[in-house]
Amino acid sequence: MSYPDLRTFLADLGGDLLNVKQAFDPKHEMAALLRAMPANGPAVLFENVVGHPGARVVGNLVASRGRVAKALDTSEAELAATYLQRTRQGIAPRQADDAPAKEVQHLAPLDLGSLLPVLTHYAGDGGPFVTTGVVLCTDPTTGRRGMGIHRMMVKGGTRMGILLANPPLSQFHAAAEAAGRPLDIAVALGVEPALLIAAVVKTGPLGPDKMDIAGALRQAPVEMVRAETVAIDVPARAEIIIEGRILPGVREPEGPFGENTGYYFSNISPVVEVTAVTHRRDFIYPALCPWTADVDSLLSLAAGTELLGQLRTQMAGIIDLDLTTGTCGFTAVIALARARPTDVRRLIHLALSMDKRLKLVTVVDDDVDIRDPREVSWALATRFQPDRDTVILSGMEGYVIDPSCGGGTGSRMGMDATRGSGPEFDKITIPAAAVAKARTFLAETGLVAG
Ligand SMILES: Cc1cc2nc3c(=O)[nH]c(=O)nc-3n(C[C@H](O)[C@H](O)[C@H](O)COP(=O)(O)O)c2cc1C
Incomplete structure (x- = not known):
């Protein structure tokens, strides 16, 4: 099933959505619950939002691979293949017949903090931050659409700080x-998962329109409508739209903000002056708590699977790639079939230069489950010799939110944890029939096999 908007997706989640009736405060309390959710736990809908009667807040939306697969109408096993096949097609957006996102309209002057239940996440945060806003804009030179997720600090009234660390928005802003x-x-706030994923796909400066990628991912064109106060088309079925302009020549302190790295990051950033807020009558505000499985999940597809697709165009035998949970996309494990040492070296160099976030990559054989930390650690412990199997690249571009780079250049490391050719590297196994019997027994007793 293709989901045209966030609420259609939520309505289809059934038991995979936790309805929270108890009052929760957007300041710290919601983030605390989202951080405490178990692995693969349900999406969370806060129905009683302190300070914002009538508003609802959704979080943990894409935190499980199962929900991401559901959002794309595919299975977990087929997720990577579906993503790669669809994103190479593209379905252009179309003009909407109606625009629920504009049911209620507030023009400036307004107070953003009173209108929307924007979350304050971590104890040291400098204020409330919009974390899941799909920022849309147009290249002032070419007219090309730009789209990405950018954190925004609510500073009071119509003023927000915005972190522009990535193209294309940083480039468009520089040109303007x-x-x-x-x-x-x-x-756009409160969009269906396919659109959220498309917003953070790494397309590069000459890549396709991310709105076409969103259409392809959801298998139907995104319905767009012209915004009220700016000449930009917005998703007509979003829950909320904030309109505004990034001011030229203005920089202000922005942060501290508990980032996806697990550390606070402050910056001197551009400033947005909000010109209008429109929303559905009974809007749902989307939360995305930094340094959680929600973020891992977004990066897993938009950065991990995207990199997997790019690497496969360069090399045969690449089975799978996983971005390690909690590492903000800085660490990856790649499984390679029939790995020759020269192939592994080439793969390490390719991966570390293709993705600007990637800092540590481990290459293993296809007998290792790359999503099981125990197996990856085992391969490193028994198949890897540090002085022989390490590649270090120095003087590389450092990623701005990585505190170990100190704002400057950084280095990257690849580890060849693939096996040697001898039988001493053959993994110990138990006959398949005995394994099947054990798994059936555990399933019947209600336990999940390890
Ligand atoms: C959860 C999340 C938060 C992000 N926050 C920011 C941000 O605050 N500022 C920024 O410039 N980029 C941010 N990004 C990255 C941009 O959205 C980026 O344009 C997008 O991931 C495309 O990647 P690329 O620029 O490396 O091609 C964020 C990405 C994710 C997944």
């Missing part, structure tokens, strides 16, 4: 600023 003009933006 050079011409002394503001950059119009629109921020």
Whole structure:
């Protein structure tokens, strides 16, 4: 089933959605619950939001691979293949017949913090932060659409700080600023998972329109409508739209903000002046708590599977790639079939230069389950010799939110944890029939096999 908007997806989750009737405060309390959710736990819908009667907040939306697969109408096993096949197609957006995202309209002057239940996540955060806003804008030079998730600090009234650490938005803003003009933006909040994933796909400066990727991922064109105060098309079925402009030549302190790295990160950032907020009558505000499985899951597809697809165009035998949970996309494990040492070296160099976030990569054979930390550690412990099997690349671009780079250049490391050719590297096994019997027994007793 293709989901046209967030609420259609939520309605189809059944028992995989936890309805929270108890009052929770957007300041710290919601983040605390989202952080405490068990692995593969349900999505969470806060129905009683302190300070915002009538509003609801959803979180943990894409935190499980099962829910991501459901959002794309596929299975977990087929997730990577489905993603790669669809994102190479593209379905262009179309003009909407109606626009629920505009049911209620507030034009500036307004107070963003009173209108929306924006979460304050961590104890040291400098204020509430919008974390799951799909920021849309147009290249002032070419007219090309830009789209990405960018954190925004609510500073009071109509003012927000915005972290522009990534193209294309950082480039569009630089071009507008050079011409002394503001950059119009629109921020879509509360969109279906396919659109959220498309927003963070790594397309590169000459890549396809991410709205076409969103259409392909959900197998139907995204319905768009012109915003009220800026010349930008927005998803008509979003829950909330914030419209505004990034001011030229203005920089202000933004942060501290508990980032996806697990550390606070402050910056001197551009400033958005909000011109309008529109929303559905009974809107659902989307939360995305940094440094949680929700973020891992987004990066897993949009950065991990995307990199897997790019690497496969360069090399045969790449079985799978996993971005390690909790590492903000800095660490990956790749499984390679019939690995020759020269192939592994080439793969390490390719991976570490293709993805600007990736800092540590481990290559293993296809007899290792790359999503099981025990197996990856085992391969490193028994098949890897540090002085022989390590590749270090120095003087590489450091990623801005990585505190170990100190804001400058960084280094990257690849580890060849593939086996040697002798039988001493053959993994011990138990006959398949005995394993099947044990698994059946455990399933019947209600236990999950390890
Ligand atoms: C959860 C999440 C939060 C992000 N926050 C920011 C941000 O605050 N500022 C920023 O410039 N990029 C941020 N990004 C990355 C941009 O959305 C980026 O444009 C997108 O991932 C495309 O990657 P690329 O620029 O490496 O091609 C974030 C990505 C994710 C997944």
